Amino acid sequence: MDQQRDGDFLNHDERYARTDEYLTILRRVWTETKPFDHEGKYYRVKGAASEVKPLQQPIVPIYFGGASDAALDVAGKHADVYALWGESLAQSEDLVRRVRAQAAKHGRKVEFSISFRPIIAPTEEEAWAKAEHILQTTRGHQVQISHARGAGPQQSEGARRLLADAAKGDRVDERLWTAIARETGGRSNSTSLVGTPEQVADALLKYYDLGITTFLLRGFDPLVDAIEYGRELLPLIREKVAQRDALKSAESERKAA
Known part of the structure; x- marks a missing residue:
């Protein structure tokens, strides 16, 4: 309902698919030296480029949350730091394991934050x-x-x-x-x-x-x-x-x- 109040009627998994596409484009804007085009399901850009690049190299660290399967798929692909709410030790250990497994599919490692x-x-x-x-x-x-x-x-x-x-x-x-x-x-x-x-x-x-x-x-x-x-x-x-x-x-x- 909160999403719909803001005019966003995509379902849960579609929103994470959109996030995946957005972060893919963002990473390219931060790292590529020449303008590029992108034609996707949720975004279309032509000649995307930025003269301003991150001070951190290669990119600004991406903090990411979300505990659903759809969220973990995106976290494994894009997150530099995965953020947990303050759960029990058993649940936290399970979530750390699952995020690491998703990141490993992309040859990546993820750090963790907890609140x-x-x-x-x-x-x-x-x-x-x-x-x-x-x-x-x-x-x-x-x-x-x-x-x-x-x-x-x-x-x-x-x-x-x-x-x-x-x-x-x-x-x-x-x-x-x-x-x-x-x-x-x-x-x-x-x-x-x-x-x-x-x-x-x-x-x-x-x-x-x-x-x-x-x-x-x-x-x-x-x-x-x-x-x-x-x-x-x-x-x-x-x-x-x-x-x-x-x-x-x-x-x-x-x-x-």
């Missing part, structure tokens, strides 16, 4: 109390959200996956909190990792071990949380990642010896 809304406090008890307060505040806004966005859950595959995690309970994998995802119908970046900074950093490290190397973190109180993350959480994440990388490097050297 969470961490909730941290000096003690675990305080962190969960903070989460409960956020949930109650969210419930108080639900009528406004329903009128603004339309009632009912999102229909995307990503939303379905978030709700599948939420169906397992409000707490998954010890730190993953799914209550906001359930309450809002699986809308976008709505899952959290809850605990002390140390506990949340350890939880993020488990995703790093899956091959996810970028963490997109934002809070429910953007300014206050950003300051708190910078002081309490990010230094721990960097420290633990550096330690993990050092261990992996030492293990590789041992095996090579």
